[in-house]
Amino acid sequence: MVNTGERRRRLRSYLRTIGQVFVLQFKQTAIDGFIIFTILVQPLLIALMGLWMLRGQQDNYAVFVVIGSGMTGLWSSLLYISGSNINVERWLGTLEMLVGTPTPLAVTVIGKTLSNVVMSLVSMVLGYILAAIIFRFPLSISQPLPFLISLLLTVVAFSAFGLLIAPFFAINLQLQRWVNALEFPMYILAGFMFPIALLPSWTTPLSYALAPYWAARALHATSSGTPAPRELLLSWGMMLVFSVLYVAISGWLFRVMVRRARVDATLSLQ
Amino acid sequence: MSVIEVHDLRRVFRTSIGVLRRRVKEIVAVDGISFQIREGELFGLLGPNGAGKTTTVKMLTTLLIPTSGSARILDCDVVDQAQQIRPHIGFIFGGERGLYWRLSARDNLRYFANLYLVEPDVTRRRIPYLLELVGLADRAEEKVEGFSRGMKQRLHIARTLLHDPQILFLDEPTMGLDPVGARELRSVVRDLLAERKTILLTTHYMFEADELCQRLAVINHGKIVALDTPAGLKELVQDLSVVQMEVLGIAAERVQRLRELPFIDAVSVEPHEQKQILTIHSSLGSGAVPQVLSVLDGLRVDKVTSREPTLEDAYVRLVGGEG
Numbered sequence: 001m002v003n004t005g006e007r008r009r010r011l012r013s014y015l016r017t018i019g020q021v022f023v024l025q026f027k028q029t030a031i032d033g034f035i036i037f038t039i040l041v042q043p044l045l046i047a048l049m050g051l052w053m054l055r056g057q058q059d060n061y062a063v064f065v066v067i068g069s070g071m072t073g074l075w076s077s078l079l080y081i082s083g084s085n086i087n088v089e090r091w092l093g094t095l096e097m098l099v100g101t102p103t104p105l106a107v108t109v110i111g112k113t114l115s116n117v118v119m120s121l122v123s124m125v126l127g128y129i130l131a132a133i134i135f136r137f138p139l140s141i142s143q144p145l146p147f148l149i150s151l152l153l154t155v156v157a158f159s160a161f162g163l164l165i166a167p168f169f170a171i172n173l174q175l176q177r178w179v180n181a182l183e184f185p186m187y188i189l190a191g192f193m194f195p196i197a198l199l200p201s202w203t204t205p206l207s208y209a210l211a212p213y214w215a216a217r218a219l220h221a222t223s224s225g226t227p228a229p230r231e232l233l234l235s236w237g238m239m240l241v242f243s244v245l246y247v248a249i250s251g252w253l254f255r256v257m258v259r260r261a262r263v264d265a266t267l268s269l270q
Numbered sequence: 271m272s273v274i275e276v277h278d279l280r281r282v283f284r285t286s287i288g289v290l291r292r293r294v295k296e297i298v299a300v301d302g303i304s305f306q307i308r309e310g311e312l313f314g315l316l317g318p319n320g321a322g323k324t325t326t327v328k329m330l331t332t333l334l335i336p337t338s339g340s341a342r343i344l345d346c347d348v349v350d351q352a353q354q355i356r357p358h359i360g361f362i363f364g365g366e367r368g369l370y371w372r373l374s375a376r377d378n379l380r381y382f383a384n385l386y387l388v389e390p391d392v393t394r395r396r397i398p399y400l401l402e403l404v405g406l407a408d409r410a411e412e413k414v415e416g417f418s419r420g421m422k423q424r425l426h427i428a429r430t431l432l433h434d435p436q437i438l439f440l441d442e443p444t445m446g447l448d449p450v451g452a453r454e455l456r457s458v459v460r461d462l463l464a465e466r467k468t469i470l471l472t473t474h475y476m477f478e479a480d481e482l483c484q485r486l487a488v489i490n491h492g493k494i495v496a497l498d499t500p501a502g503l504k505e506l507v508q509d510l511s512v513v514q515m516e517v518l519g520i521a522a523e524r525v526q527r528l529r530e531l532p533f534i535d536a537v538s539v540e541p542h543e544q545k546q547i548l549t550i551h552s553s554l555g556s557g558a559v560p561q562v563l564s565v566l567d568g569l570r571v572d573k574v575t576s577r578e579p580t581l582e583d584a585y586v587r588l589v590g591g592e593g
Binding site: 009013017100263265267 | 331359377
C-alpha cells in the first residue's frame, strides 16, 4: 500500500518526467524530415489547395480552411508519430530500460504525445500566415476566448487519443501497415475541410463517435461562426467524455501491451 | 538471508518457420534452473554464448516472464509483483543500445534519474559523482551519438547506479571496455560489494569470475551444470593436468582424433597469431605428450608446457570445450 506522501512524491516525479520527455521528443523529432513533412508541409499543401479553390468565396471561409488544414496536421501527427511512440523506443533499444523502471510506461508516452500534438499546432499557425500574408485574406477569430478553450480541449482530446493508439500499435505491429488507410477517412468523417452534412446521412453516427469531429466542430464554430452556447457546451462535453474514455481504455491497453511483450520477449529487438 | 530465490525456472521461446506451411519451433533457453543468492553476495553466472545467461537475467529483472517455475527478488514475485521490485534493482545489458543518442551524457542520466524517482537534489549531487566514477566527467555535455562503445557502456554503468539500488544485475559489464577501463570497473564492483550490495554478474572472462565472484553457477544449454565457489569448481579438475602446445595448421579431424584418446578429458583450440594453442586436459599430465605427438605427426609443434588447472579448465571440462 502506497501512502499519501509517497503518492505525492511519485506524482511530482511523473510530472518532471513528462516535462523532460516533452523536450526530448521535441529535440528528436524537430529535425526529422518525415515529421516535418507530416506536420508542416502536407497541411500547408492542403491549405494552399483549399485557399486557391475558394478564392472569390466568402472571406471567412479562409479561417475554415486554415483551421481544417491545421487539424489534418494534428491528425496525421497523431497517426504517424504518436502511433509509433512505443515502437520507436523498441527500435532505439530503450523500451526495456523504460519498462524496467518504477515509472509506468504511460507517463513517458503522455509526454511524447503532448509534444507531438503541440508541435503539430505549428501547422495551424503557418496556415494562418499563408492565408493572411500571401493570399491576403482578412482573418479574424469570431470568438477568441471560446476558441482558445476549444483549442485546449482539442489538445487534451487528441493527446488522449494518442495515448490510446500507441499501445494499440505496439501490441500488433501489423496494424501499423494500415496507418496510411486511416489518414483520409478521418479528414472526411470528422469534417476537417467541409461540413459532414455533405456526406450520406448513414455516416453521421460514425462522425459523432469520433473525438476529432467534436474538436473540429468546436474550432470551426468559434473561429468563423456564432455557435449557440448549448451547441458549444455539447462539443466541449463530448471532447471531455471521449478524453476520459480514451485514457481509461489506454490504461488497460498499456497493461496488456507490457504483459504481452514480457511473455513474447518483444521489449527488445534482440 | 536470500534476496534472490530461483526455483525450477524455465523459459521456452516459440518461433514460426516457413511462409506457406508454417511450423512452430520451440527453443528451450532456460531449462529448470534453481539457485539462491544471499544478501551482499557477488554471484557469477558463466556459460558459452546461447547458454541462457541473458535470458535468466531478463527474467530476474522482470523484463521477461518465465514459461514455468518461479523467481522471487526481496520476497516479491518477478511476474506479478514487478513494480515492487523495480525500485530496488539496477541492470546493465551489454551493447550500445539503451541510451538516447541525441541527448548528452548528463541529460541521459537526468532523464533516467526521474524515471527511477530520484529526488532532484539527490540527482544534482549524484550525477557529477557517477560521471567522475566512470571517467566521463569531461564528456558530460557531449551527445551520446559521438561516444565509443566503451564510453556508452560506462554511461550504462552510471545509469544503473543512479538510484543506489540494493541489487545489481551486470550482464557482461566489461564487454567493450579497454583493459584499464575493465580494471576500474572491477574496482567499482568491489566497492559496491563492500557496501553490501547484492550482485549477479555474467561474464565470459574466467579471471574476472575467479577474482570477483564468491560463488559461481556454470550454465550450459539452459541447465546449471555446476554451482560452487571458484575454489570448489577448481577441485573438479584437480585430477587433471593441463598440457599446452603451440601447433601450426591443426585440422579439425586431428582434434577429433585427440578427443577420442581414452586418457584425454577435454581438448580446446584457440588461435594465436599464425598458430593455434592446443590445450589438453588429461589425468596423465605430461605423460600424455608422446601419444598426443603421435597424433600430431607431420605438424610443426612448438613450445610444450604443463601447468596446474585453473577455473577456465574447470569451465572447459563442464561445457565440453564449447564457446
